[in-house]
Amino acid sequence: MYSWWFEYLAMAAVAAGAYAWLVLVLRISGKRTLAKLNAFDFAITVAFGSALATIVIDEHVGLVRGGLVLAVLALLQFLVTKASQWSRPFRKAVRSQATMLVRDGLVFPDALKRERVTTDDLAEAIRTSGVGTLSSVGAVVLETDGSFSVLQGKSADFDLLYDVRLVGEPSRDVMRDRWQTARQELDTVPGAIGAKERT
Numbered sequence: 003m004y005s006w007w008f009e010y011l012a013m014a015a016v017a018a019g020a021y022a023w024l025v026l027v028l029r030i031s032g033k034r035t036l037a038k039l040n041a042f043d044f045a046i047t048v049a050f051g052s053a054l055a056t057i058v059i060d061e062h063v064g065l066v067r068g069g070l071v072l073a074v075l076a077l078l079q080f081l082v083t084k085a086s087q088w089s090r091p092f093r094k095a096v097r098s099q100a101t102m103l104v105r106d107g108l109v110f111p112d113a114l115k116r117e118r119v120t121t122d123d124l125a126e127a128i129r130t131s132g133v134g135t136l137s138s139v140g141a142v143v144l145e146t147d148g149s150f151s152v153l154q155g156k157s158a159d160f161d162l163l164y165d166v167r168l169v170g171e172p173s174r175d176v177m178r179d180r181w182q183t184a185r186q187e188l189d190t191v192p193g194a195i196g197a198k199e200r201t
Contacts, residue, residue, distance in 0.1 A: 013058065013061075016057065016058060016064075016065050017057075017058040019065050020054055020057040020058060020065060020068055020069065020072075021054070023065075023069045023072060024050065024054055024072055027072050027073055027076045028076070030076075031076040031077075031079070031080055032080075034079075034083055035076055035079050035080070040096070040097045040098065040146040040147055041097075041098060041146070041147070041148075042079075042082060042096050042097070043079070043147070044147060046075060046078070046079045049075050050072065050075060053068060053071045053072055053075065054068075054072070056068065057069075057071075057072075082096055097146055098146045099146065099165065099166075099167045100143050100144060100145050100146055100165060100166045100167065101113050101116070101117055101143065101144045101166065101167045101169060102141060102142075102143055102163070102166050102167065102168050102169070103117070103119065103124060103142040103143065103144055103150075104124070104128075104136070104139050104141060104142035104172075105140070105141050105157045105172055106139075106140060106141075106156060106157050106172075107136050107137040107138070107139055107174070108172030108173060108174050109121070109124070109136075109172060109173060109174070109176040109177055110168070110169055110170050110171070110172050110173075111170065111173055111176045112169045112170025112171075113144075113168075113169040113170060114176070116169050117144050119144065121176060121177060121180040122180070124142065124150075124177075125177070125180075127142065127150035127152060128142065128152055130150075131150075131152035133152060133154060136177055138154055139152060139153070139154060140153045140154055140155040140156050140157045140159070140160065141153040141157050141160060141163065141166075143163070143166055
């Protein structure tokens with residue numbers, strides 16, 4: 003009959019072995035394996051974490067089976083990235099396209115609707131990049147991994163927007179309407195930035 007400490011010791015040994023195997027697999031497969039450049043990369047990263055947790059917690063999986071799963075995941079990621087390099091149609095199938103949200107201070111409302119991005123989300127992304135005015139923004143791109151790229155300057159000077167999708171026509175009314183609505187909302191909040199002074 004095993005003592006209770008033997009069970010925990012065995013779990014610790016499995017965790018250490020699974021972790022060491024994962025490090026080895028990632029070392030062999032290269033840095034690209036954990037690069038979250040698109041949705042597939044993100045899914046693989048999550049799958050690695052889930053598989054490692056299952057190996058440690060579920061005693062029915064075992065180190066050998068779990069290790070095989072980790073190796074297969076790394077192999078799949080390697081094959082997908084290689085196929086993406088070789089085949090443009092395959093690359094389009096597994097990778098989404100970046101979308102232009104703002105160009106030269108003008109917002110693309112159809113792009114916001116398509117990508118389910120609100121004007122408040124857009125404003126937050128611009129502020130986070132250290133920019134305080136929409137007019138100084140040359141471009142805002144929603145990248146394939148869901149992150150926002152905020153570029154200052156003039157879009158005509160950018161030569162890396164060749165694969166960015168344009169949806170609809172730009173408009174200067176989108177943020178202006180949201181700004182006016184926000185001012186009206188702020189007017190009802192005492193002490194808020196932009197609220198009218200009250201006597």
